[in-house]
Amino acid sequence: xxxxxQDPRHKITKRGQNVTFRCDPIxxxxxxxxxxxxxxxxxxFLTYFQNEAQLEKSRLLSDRFSAERPKGSFSTLExxxxxxxxxxxxxxxxxxxxxRPNEQFFGPGTRLTVL
Amino acid sequence: SQQGExxxxxxxxxEGENATMNCSYKTSINNLQWYRQNSGRGxxxxxxxxxxxxxxxxxxxxxxxxxxxxxxxxLITASRAADTASYFCATxxxxxxxNLFFGTGTRLTVIx
Numbered sequence: 001x002x003x004x005x006q007d008p009r010h011k012i013t014k015r016g017q018n019v020t021f022r023c024d025p026i027x028x029x030x031x032x033x034x035x036x037x038x039x040x041x042x043x044x045f046l047t048y049f050q051n052e053a054q055l056e057k058s059r060l061l062s063d064r065f066s067a068e069r070p071k072g073s074f075s076t077l078e079x080x081x082x083x084x085x086x087x088x089x090x091x092x093x094x095x096x097x098x099x100r101p102n103e104q105f106f107g108p109g110t111r112l113t114v115l
Numbered sequence: 116s117q118q119g120e121x122x123x124x125x126x127x128x129x130e131g132e133n134a135t136m137n138c139s140y141k142t143s144i145n146n147l148q149w150y151r152q153n154s155g156r157g158x159x160x161x162x163x164x165x166x167x168x169x170x171x172x173x174x175x176x177x178x179x180x181x182x183x184x185x186x187x188x189x190l191i192t193a194s195r196a197a198d199t200a201s202y203f204c205a206t207x208x209x210x211x212x213x214n215l216f217f218g219t220g221t222r223l224t225v226i227x
Contacts, residue, residue: 004157033214042119042203042217043158056213091157102146102207104215106157 004107020078021110025094035091119218127224134191136221138204145207196227
């Protein structure tokens with residue numbers, strides 16, 4: 001399977017704990033995006049990488065959130081001191097540099113539940 | 116706040132009927148895309164229409180774009196039960212930003 005993969009698919013944690021999610025993009029895609037989706041809403045942009053450089057960050061990405069893409073391949077999204085409001089589906093997407101860069105391919109998501 | 120809004124929020128039709136969903140957005144765009152999302156899963160890209168295009172077809176899908184009204188429509192012809200999903204429009208604006216702005220989605224139910 002050469003699609004975008006995310007791990008874990010589900011995470012249940014207690015308030016105050018730290019969590020980390022991983023995303024493996026499609027191998028030839030230079031661009032990687034993180035979105036958050038709450039129930040009944042569309043995805044909301046969090047951050048964007050071009051190779052290993054984090055080029056854009058949304059205001060939604062508070063200080064408790066950090067994302068990395070150390071080698072320009074997989075990415076991690078860490079949430080520190082989780083709050084109940086962090087409960088959501090976290091989606092990763094990737095796209096090419098050229099051609100149709102905005103055509104993004106999404107992974108299955110990581111559903112986070114903060115108790 | 117999100118860029119777009121879909122209308123209706125929910126749509127229920129019989130198998131074989133056509134389904135039409137509308138999307139309105141707020142700012143000038145580079146392109147508009149439609150995605151499908153099955154319950155609890157990731158999004159699947161359906162079709163992209165550029166700002167200088169007015170209509171595009173892909174299989175049973177037909178998308179229109181009216182930039183003067185800042186609106187788009189997605190038509191699914193001869194619907195199937197497997198088309199049951201949420202459908203989102205997403206826009207890429209002209210600022211060069213790389214993120215997509217998603218609407219709130221239309222929940223389509225196709226009754227067999």
